[in-house]
Amino acid sequence: MTVASQVKGALVTLKGIEATLSTLALQAKEHETQNCYHQASLKTRTVIGEMEKRVAFIESEEPQYKGN
Numbered sequence: 001m002t003v004a005s006q007v008k009g010a011l012v013t014l015k016g017i018e019a020t021l022s023t024l025a026l027q028a029k030e031h032e033t034q035n036c037y038h039q040a041s042l043k044t045r046t047v048i049g050e051m052e053k054r055v056a057f058i059e060s061e062e063p064q065y066k067g068n
Helices: 003-027 031-061
Strands: none
Touching (some): 003 031
């Protein structure tokens, strides 16, 4: 498994985590719990953005990994 595929796999996992956190925030009954899940979701989105930049960099440096 290449580094590019590992980074892309991690990105997919992070997107799943972010979706789960968002769902949990919507389903939570207590405001404090909703806020906690929402904040975790926002932090995860920040990491996703950084990972997407990293994927773009890898693909620009190593075009053979583009789209894989």
